[in-house]
Structures are given as C-alpha cells and as structure tokens.
Amino acid sequence: NAGVTQTPKFQVLKTGQSMTLQCAQDMNHEYMSWYRQDPGMGLRLIHYSVGAGITDQGEVPNGYNVSRSTTEDFPLRLLSAAPSQTSVYFCASSLSGQRTATYGYTFGSGTRLTVV
Amino acid sequence: DQQVKQNSPSLSVQEGRISILNCDYTNSMFDYFLWYKKYPAEGPTFLISISSIKDKNEDGRFTVFLNKSAKHLSLHIVPSQPGDSAVYFCDKMDSSYKLIFGSGTRLLVRP
Numbered sequence: 001n002a003g004v005t006q007t008p009k010f011q012v013l014k015t016g017q018s019m020t021l022q023c024a025q026d027m028n029h030e031y032m033s034w035y036r037q038d039p040g041m042g043l044r045l046i047h048y049s050v051g052a053g054i055t056d057q058g059e060v061p062n063g064y065n066v067s068r069s070t071t072e073d074f075p076l077r078l079l080s081a082a083p084s085q086t087s088v089y090f091c092a093s094s095l096s097g098q099r100t101a102t103y104g105y106t107f108g109s110g111t112r113l114t115v116v
Numbered sequence: 117d118q119q120v121k122q123n124s125p126s127l128s129v130q131e132g133r134i135s136i137l138n139c140d141y142t143n144s145m146f147d148y149f150l151w152y153k154k155y156p157a158e159g160p161t162f163l164i165s166i167s168s169i170k171d172k173n174e175d176g177r178f179t180v181f182l183n184k185s186a187k188h189l190s191l192h193i194v195p196s197q198p199g200d201s202a203v204y205f206c207d208k209m210d211s212s213y214k215l216i217f218g219s220g221t222r223l224l225v226r227p
Binding site: 004031033035040041042043044045048050058059090092094096097100101102103104105106107108109110 | 120147148150152157158159160161162163165167205209213214215216217218219220
C-alpha cells in the first residue's frame with residue numbers, strides 16, 4: 001500500500017542507548033519531516049528535508065540527527081536517549097512546493113518511544 | 117512564542133448539528149493554514165487548507181474561514197457525524213512549507 005511507513009511501532013530504550021527510527025515513503029515525495037507529540041500538545045517539528053541530501057532543523061532538534069541519502073528514506077537517530085525524549089514520533093512526507101499547501105503532508109502511524 | 121493558538125481544548129456537539137473549531141494566530145507572516153484530523157493511535161490526516169489571499173475555502177462538509185483583521189480562522193463541519201469525533205489541529209505553513217501545529221481541539225459528536 002502506498003503511504004508513509006514507520007518502524008518500529010513501539011520501542012523501549014534505556015537512558016544513554018542509541019537507536020534509529022525508520023521512515024520510508026513510496027509516493028516519490030520530495031519533502032519529508034519528523035515530528036514528536038507529547039501529551040496535551042500539538043506536534044513539534046524536529047527535522048525536515050526538502051530533497052535527497054538536504055536537511056534542516058525544526059523547532060526541537062537537540063538530541064536528534066537525520067540524513068536523507070535517498071528520496072524514499074528519512075531515518076531519525078537518537079544519539080543518547082534521555083527520558084525527556086519519551087514521546088510519539090511521526091514521520092510525514094509531501095509533494096514539493098505549492099502542492100504541499102494544496103494536498104498537505106501525509107503522516108505515518110507513529111512510533112511510540114519510552115526511555116527509562 | 118505559540119504562533120497558532122487553539123484556546124478550546126474540547127468541544128461537544130450533537131450529531132447533525134454544526135461543529136465550529138476556532139484558531140487564533142499571532143504572526144501575520146504566513147502563506148497557508150491547514151487543518152488536520154487525528155484519531156487515537158493514528159497519524160494526522162489532512163482535511164483542508166486556505167491561502168492567505170482567500171477568506172473562505174470549502175470541501176464537502178468542511179469549510180474554513182479566515183479573518184485576517186482579527187487574526188482568526190475557523191473550521192465548520194456541517195452536518196457533524198459521530199465519525200468526526202477526533203482531535204483537530206490548526207496548522208500554519210510558512211513560505212518554506214514547514215508545518216507549525218496548534219495544540220489541538222478534541223471534538224466529540226454525540227449520537
């Protein structure tokens with residue numbers, strides 16, 4: 001099925017561990033983004049990319065790294081997990097430019113991460 | 117600085133009636149506003165958008181109104197259905213096409 005695929009769906013980490021959240025889309029979208037959602041809050045932008053090889057920081061980038069080596073994949077790396085990174089993480093993708101505003105971003109179903 | 121504010125955390129309406137979800141913004145530099153709907157344990161789903169040069173956009177049961185002088189926009193759902201029960205996010209999109217989310221309003225449509 002076409003769409004945004006996130007793996008894993010659930011993950012428990014110990015403080016200090018590292019891991020990579022995977023995100024893949026098969027819609028040939030140029031734009032991809034990572035968000036986190038904490039209880040009672042909206043989604044906050046972590047990092048985004050407007051194409052392969054191009055990434056930039058969002059509102060809350062500290063503690064996270066990204067790379068975009070292909071159009072399809074946009075992994076999010078936690079370098080040294082902290083309890084403050086306990087959250088639900090969403091990956092999103094969209095067509096480029098004006099079409100982003102017309103059709104919006106397509107979101108994955110999320111990864112629920114707990115850091116103990 | 118919360119650029120997009122949804123001051124009502126929840127709203128309850130009767131099936132068949134109109135649902136009105138409100139959003140205020142503080143920064144006039146924007147190109148588009150988008151509304152998303154989110155069910156539990158799912159990602160947000162795009163509903164409708166409006167550009168800064170318009171004051172209204174509609175798609176089926178959903179209509180978004182933009183009042184630039186008041187820095188206010190609203191989403192109207194008519195008629196409301198139980199399946200519309202979800203959290204609704206008002207989002208700002210700037211010229212770089214990044215989305216900034218509001219805090220959300222939980223809508224409950226009672227049968």
